[in-house]
Each structure stands twice: as structure tokens, then as C-alpha cells.
Amino acid sequence: MKLTVTAPAVAWFKEEWGCKEGDSIRFFVRYGGVSTVQDSFSMGIAKEQPNDMGISTVIDGITFYMERDELWYMNGHGLIVDYRPETDEVDFKLDDKE
Template sequence: MNMTITKAAVAWFREEWGCKEGDSIRFFVRYGGVSTVQDSFSMGIAKELPNEIGISTVEDGITFYMEKDELWYMNGKGLIVDYRPETDEVDFKLD
């Protein structure tokens, strides 16, 4: 299992969320919403310090992660986080 954050997504987090080197971005599972990953669940995003990291990557000095107890969401696959300019949102896909 791995996590990939595209350069476009990193730039979006820097611009829209004001992220800088040393910040942490958590991707978490929430019930409801629309997802291309799991039916009836979607990804949430929070700027917060980790508790128990299950998977992470550091891009441009920013730590992106998911907590250990939420890795079930990925079904053993990798996560790709990209930016979609047409919707001005980040997009989540399994790899």
C-alpha cells in the first residue's frame, strides 16, 4: 500500500489551505458522500497532527497521511490524490 500526492494536489493544498513545510494533512473516512473508492463512504480532509499513522508520504515538506484504523477503506490498494481544475477539488483514486 502506498500513497501518491500529485504536484498539482500539493500546489492546491499550499494555495487553498495555506499549507507549508512541517504541516500535516489527514485523509479520513466518513460515512456518506460520493466516492469512486468505496460505496456509501467518502474521504474527508483535515489539517491536524497524526495519532497513529497507517500510511503516509511527505511531499514538498508536507506530511499527508491516513490513520492506521482507516486503512480498510483502501482495500489493500494504494491511494492517489490529484487535483481536478474543472471542479477545483482534490480527487481520490485507488491504484
């Protein structure tokens, strides 16, 4: 299982959230919403330090992660976080290669 955050998504976090080296971004599961990953659930985002990291990646000194107890959401797949310029939002999708 792998977490991939694309360069456009990293740039978005730096610009929109003011992320810099040493910051941590958590992706977490929320009940409700629309998702391409799991029905009836969606992803939330928070700028907070990890508690029990399940997967992570560090890009430009920024740690992007999901907690261990939320990895079920990915159903054994990797997660790709990308930026969609047409909506000016990040987008989440499963990495079927994982």
C-alpha cells in the same frame, strides 16, 4: 499500500489551505457522500497532526497521511490524491498497481 499525492494536488493544498513545511494533512473516511473508492463512504480532509499513521508521504515538508484504523477503506490498494481543475477540488482514486 502506498499514498500518492500528485504535484497539482500539493500545489492546491499550498494555495487553498496555506500548507507549508511542517504541516500535516490527514485523509479520513466519512460515512456517506460520493466516492470512486468505496460505496457509501467518502474521504474527508483535515489539517491536523497524526495520532497513529498507517501510511504517509512527505512532499515539500508537508506530511500527507491516513491513520492506521482507516486503511480498510483502500481494500489493500494504494491511494492517489489528485487535483481536478474543472471542479477546483482534490480527487481520490485507488491505485490498482498497488
